Each structure stands twice: as C-alpha cells, then as structure tokens.
Amino acid sequence: MDPFGNPAVSVVIPTHTERRWASLTRTVRSAQSQTYPAVEVVVVVDHNPAMATRVRAEFPGVTVLENAYTRGASGNRNTGAFHTRTPLIAFLDDDTVAATTWLRGLITPFRDDRVVGAGGGIIPAWEGSHPRWWPDELLWAVGVSYTGMPTSTAPIRNVWSASMIVRRDAFLAVGGFRTGFGKLGDQNRPEDTELCLRMSAVNGGHWMYVPSAVIDHEVPRSRSTFRFLMARCYHEGRGKVQMAGLLPKEQKLGAEADYLKRTLPRAVARNLLHATMGRGGFHALRAVTVVAAVLAAAWGGGVETIVGLLDTGATVPSTPAV
Known part of the structure; x- marks a missing residue:
C-alpha cells in the first residue's frame, strides 16, 4: 500500500x-x-x-x-x-x-x-x-x-x-x-x-x-470498413451463444437484451429523424448500419446454435410444412 x-x-x-x-x-x-x-x-x-x-x-x-x-x-x-x-x-x-x-x-x-x-x-x-x-x-x-x-x-x-x-x-x-x-x-x-x-x-x-x-x-x-464491422458482429453473435452455454441457466444475458431493446432502436430512430431533418445523409447510413449489425449478429448466433446442436448430437427442428 x-x-x-x-x-x-x-x-x-x-x-x-x-x-x-x-x-x-x-x-x-x-x-x-x-x-x-x-x-x-x-x-x-x-x-x-x-x-x-x-x-x-x-x-x-x-x-x-x-x-x-x-x-x-x-x-x-x-x-x-x-x-x-x-x-x-x-x-x-x-x-x-x-x-x-x-x-x-x-x-x-x-x-x-x-x-x-x-x-x-x-x-x-x-x-x-x-x-x-x-x-x-x-x-x-x-x-x-x-x-x-x-x-x-x-x-x-x-x-x-x-x-x-x-x-x-x-x-x-x-x-x-x-x-x-x-x-x-x-x-x-x-x-x-x-x-x-x-x-x-x-x-x-x-x-x-x-x-x-x-x-x-x-x-x-x-x-x-463496413466489411470488418459486419464480420465482427457475426463473430460476436457466435461468441455470445458460446458464452451463454458456459453460464448457469439462471444467469441470463440481460445487458445484451437491454442493448438490443433500448439502445439500438433509439439509435435507429434518432438517426432517421436527423436524416429526415436534413442534418446529413450519413445519418441514414448509420440507421441502416445498426440494422445490418443486428442481422449479422443474429446470423452468427443462429449458426453457432446449429453448430452446437450438431456437436451434441441433438436434432435441429425441421421447418414446419406450409
């Protein structure tokens, strides 16, 4: 000391x-x-x-x-x-x-x-x-x-x-x-x-x-670059699924849920508002980027979930017939 x-x-x-x-x-x-x-x-x-x-x-x-x-x-x-x-x-x-x-x-x-x-x-x-x-x-x-x-x-x-x-x-x-x-x-x-x-x-x-x-x-x-950001979000989605598999079932990823439900929707709404008010076209690009990032992370999470099911020998639910 x-x-x-x-x-x-x-x-x-x-x-x-x-x-x-x-x-x-x-x-x-x-x-x-x-x-x-x-x-x-x-x-x-x-x-x-x-x-x-x-x-x-x-x-x-x-x-x-x-x-x-x-x-x-x-x-x-x-x-x-x-x-x-x-x-x-x-x-x-x-x-x-x-x-x-x-x-x-x-x-x-x-x-x-x-x-x-x-x-x-x-x-x-x-x-x-x-x-x-x-x-x-x-x-x-x-x-x-x-x-x-x-x-x-x-x-x-x-x-x-x-x-x-x-x-x-x-x-x-x-x-x-x-x-x-x-x-x-x-x-x-x-x-x-x-x-x-x-x-x-x-x-x-x-x-x-x-x-x-x-x-x-x-x-x-x-x-x-946009390419790096999308790849980073994809791998983050995979990593979060892997991490969730290591945690006790009662320990949920609440911070991620709040980020998805609050922070990102506000970012989309704010940037779209700024774009419509003529404050710069880049605001529209920011809103689109947020949506693309969410989709990339969701894609990564979905891929990791399927990989995890296959590794454990579980079956992937079949798509219901339409």
Whole structure:
C-alpha cells in the first residue's frame, strides 16, 4: 500500500507479434509513466521466443514472461497475473496508451470491499478518420467505449480486458480467464465478459466503470470498413451463444437484451429523424448500419446454435410444412 492506504498494483500486458512493436513500446511507456506507479510491469509473449528475447533486451525494468498455456490472450494474461503478488492486477492490451492518471482512477472504486474489478473509458485512436457512417452505439466492435455506457463512475456488469483491474484474490478464486476461450484468429469469444460474470458470481461482488480513467485504443484502417464491422458482429453473435452455454441457466444475458431493446432502436430512430431533418445523409447510413449489425449478429448466433446442436448430437427442428 502507498502512504494513503491504497493497494499496490501490477500491470500485465499480453503481446504476440513484432508487427505491434511500435504500439507495444507506447503501451509499456504509458504503464511506466503512471502518477500512481505500478509495483511491476509484466509483458507476456504468446509463443514467440524470438520476440520474448527482444523484449527482455529492450525493456529494462520490465518483467518478461512467455505464455505457459495454450496460444491466445487468455493464457497470456493468466501467465502474467498468476506471477504477480500485488492485491490488485491491471491489464492493458499492447495496442493501447494509458493516460498518466489511468491507474489512479481505476483504484478508486476498491475502497468498497464489494468491488471485485473495474474498467476505464476507452477512446478510439483511428489510423484514419472516424467513418461518418459508423454509429457510436457500435464502437464496441473496435474495442472502445460506446454510446449507451455510463458517463460517470457507476456499477456495470462487465468491462473489457484492454483496460481492466481486478482483485487478485477474486481473480484467483475463479481460476482467471478461461483458457482456450477468447479471441484467436477469426474467433471473437468474449473472454473478458465471461470472466466478469464468474467473478461477480463467486461472492456476489460487482464491477465498476470509471470513464475518466482513460486509455487510447488504436484502430487500424483495416478495422474501419463496413466489411470488418459486419464480420465482427457475426463473430460476436457466435461468441455470445458460446458464452451463454458456459453460464448457469439462471444467469441470463440481460445487458445484451437491454442493448438490443433500448439502445439500438433509439439509435435507429434518432438517426432517421436527423436524416429526415436534413442534418446529413450519413445519418441514414448509420440507421441502416445498426440494422445490418443486428442481422449479422443474429446470423452468427443462429449458426453457432446449429453448430452446437450438431456437436451434441441433438436434432435441429425441421421447418414446419406450409
């Protein structure tokens, strides 16, 4: 603890490819420049021994580990987290830059013993410009905060591992991130959401969102296209069905239901209104994009449901004759 009684924190940064070397450098430097300094900064390299050697050589003062589990961010993060000994463990992705006050903001909710974890605001750092047709309600698709999230510090069901801090004892109690379940290749399984739900369930604790504890998250041009957004929504639909299959039956995905019933319909109505009032044709494109995103996610969810039924040997109900 510091002189004011705040708990010590370690920062874990997973990485996997030297193609992100420049962004990894920025991430590490931002972790080392916090006004509330971390006891230890840990970089974990995902099955890339040559890169691990380079990180050790070029980042003095940083602990460098190699993923002790199967390939993927979940095992990478667990390797670093299980190594730490501080009461709090923070996570940053290797394509983010944390504001100097990021850690200081994230530790604030832990004055409440019931808080098991917290997350901060994530701002998009577009390589190009923000596509005007892209609704802010769908910014989650590039891993940043979106319209519909709280605008001040508030309880939240889950946060994202790009900007996350956890109580070490609660994290260890559930075994950390679920290895083999996460983002790998074209799979977009929500390993951070799944972790948050398990940590909340273990002792009735809750998560807090601190939008003022900000990081910038890089968004390359390749992720600024309509094609990427539709693919992301499709795989998110598949991932949510997979996650639901891991949860107890009584633990429903209420946040997703509220998002679909409230946030997205409001986005469609607002943008159509703005379009009819002559405030720019891009508003009509935003409304169409929201509808397309819902359909893409529904398609992905349907595909995953069928795949799950086939894998378990169940039969898919036949279509009734008309």
